[in-house]
Amino acid sequence: MTEGWLKEAVKACHLPPAPSLDELLKRVRVALQLLPKPQPHLTSDHVRDWLKSRGRAHGALPQQRRRLHGCMVAQAGKGVLFYDSEDDEAQQRFTLVHEVAHFVLDHLLLRERARRVLGNDILQVLDGQRAPSPHESLFSVLERISFGVQVRLMERNASGDPRTGRAMEAELNADRLAFELLAPAEEVVPLVRRFSKQEAEAELVSRFGLPPQEARCYVRLLLAREPVRRPFFLKSVSRQERSYGG
Numbered sequence: 001m002t003e004g005w006l007k008e009a010v011k012a013c014h015l016p017p018a019p020s021l022d023e024l025l026k027r028v029r030v031a032l033q034l035l036p037k038p039q040p041h042l043t044s045d046h047v048r049d050w051l052k053s054r055g056r057a058h059g060a061l062p063q064q065r066r067r068l069h070g071c072m073v074a075q076a077g078k079g080v081l082f083y084d085s086e087d088d089e090a091q092q093r094f095t096l097v098h099e100v101a102h103f104v105l106d107h108l109l110l111r112e113r114a115r116r117v118l119g120n121d122i123l124q125v126l127d128g129q130r131a132p133s134p135h136e137s138l139f140s141v142l143e144r145i146s147f148g149v150q151v152r153l154m155e156r157n158a159s160g161d162p163r164t165g166r167a168m169e170a171e172l173n174a175d176r177l178a179f180e181l182l183a184p185a186e187e188v189v190p191l192v193r194r195f196s197k198q199e200a201e202a203e204l205v206s207r208f209g210l211p212p213q214e215a216r217c218y219v220r221l222l223l224a225r226e227p228v229r230r231p232f233f234l235k236s237v238s239r240q241e242r243s244y245g246g
Contacts, residue, residue, distance in 0.1 A: 005173075006176065006177060006180055008109065009101070009104050009105055009109065009177050010177070010180055010181065012104045012108060012109060013032070013100055013101070013104050013177070013181060014027065014031035014032060015028075015031070015097075015100070015181055017181075017184065018181075018182055018183065018184075018208060018209070019093075019097075019181075019182075020093070021089055021092060021093045021096070024093060024096050024097065024100075025096070028081065028096070028100060032079075032100065032103065032104075032108075033077065033078045034078070034079045034080070034081050034100065034103060035078075035079070035080045035081065036081045036083065036096065037050075037080050037081060037082045037083070038083055038084075038085035039082055039083070039084065039085060040084070040085050040086045041067070041084065041086055042067070042068045042069070042070070042082055042083065042084040042085075043065050043066060043067055043068060044064075044065060044066045044068060044071075044153070045065045046082065047068070047071045047073070047082055047151070047153075050073075050080075050082075051073065051149070051151075056075075056149050067084075068082070068084065068153055069083065069084055069087060069091065069095045069098075070082055070083040070084065070096065070098065070099045070153075071099070071151065071152065071153050072099040072102045072103050072150075072151070072152040073149060073150070073151050074103050074106075074107040074149070074150045075128070075149045075150065076126075076127040077107075077108065077111060079103050079107065081096055081099045081100070081103075082099075083095045083096055083099070088211075090205075090209050090210065090211045091211045093182070093209060094178060094182065094210060094211055094214050097178040097181050097182055098174050098175065098178040099152065099174075100178075100181075101173070101174040101175075101177035101178045101181070102152040102170070102174045104177070105170070105173055105174060105177060106146075106150060106152060106170055106174075107150050110143065110144075110145045111123070111145075113143065114126060114139070114140075114143065114145055117139065118136065118139060122136060125140075125147055126145070126147055128147060128149070132147065152170070152174070175214075176221070179210075179218045179221070182208055182209065182210060183204055183208035183210060183218065185222065188200075188204065188208070188218070188222060189222055191203050192219060192222045192223060192226070193226070197219055197223070200219050201215040201216050201219050202215075204218060204219065
């Protein structure tokens with residue numbers, strides 16, 4: 001794990017390495033002030049109705065009803081983690097860690113960064129208690145910091161599978177942090193180097209408890225970071241060209 005942002009985020013999550021589902025549910029309540037909220041067959045309508053019942057309608061939710069693995073709602077340094085209680089345990093565990101990653105990356109750390117730069121008064125703006133000044137609005141745009149209630153989704157695609165490897169930077173970063181929390185790269189990279197792609201994926205499922213789809217995504221991510229190994233015959237040609245070139 002060499003990325004500076006990743007080290008900072010792992011520390012801010014306050015989670016033990018590769019937590020079990022039970023450990024995760026206990027720790028997020030105490031360490032992060034997050035309320036896990038299981039919901040059978042979770043959809044975007046469940047989250048929308050919950051927000052409406054509290055007078056917090058939010059435009060980030062899709063207009064059409066969609067199945068979700070999970071959703072994070074955050075405000076004022078606290079949050080709620082919705083997750084589909086009908087998913088298998090491995091998927092519930094990954095979903096919760098993914099949503100914790102969103103809370104830390106997209107809410108907690110950004111909130112702390114704004115406070116360090118602009119002072120404690122910015123917290124009133126972030127919490128929706130007053131309108132931002134032009135300077136504060138510019139800062140929020142440049143730093144991509146949202147005001148008021150924040151909502152992040154973990155959707156299913158048309159086939160019902162989780163949407164991993166997303167183009168959205170926030171989703172990719174949340175996936176990367178979730179992978180690091182559940183299966184640290186320093187432990188997984190040797191497996192990726194030693195085994196075939198399929199064997200490495202199987203190890204991530206059996207040893208670290210990742211869902212198969214997420215294991216495939218993580219192996220692809222780590223393989224993309226590995227240096228390219230050229231075939232031996234290309235190296236031989238290269239040496240021959242150097243010997244007889246001119």
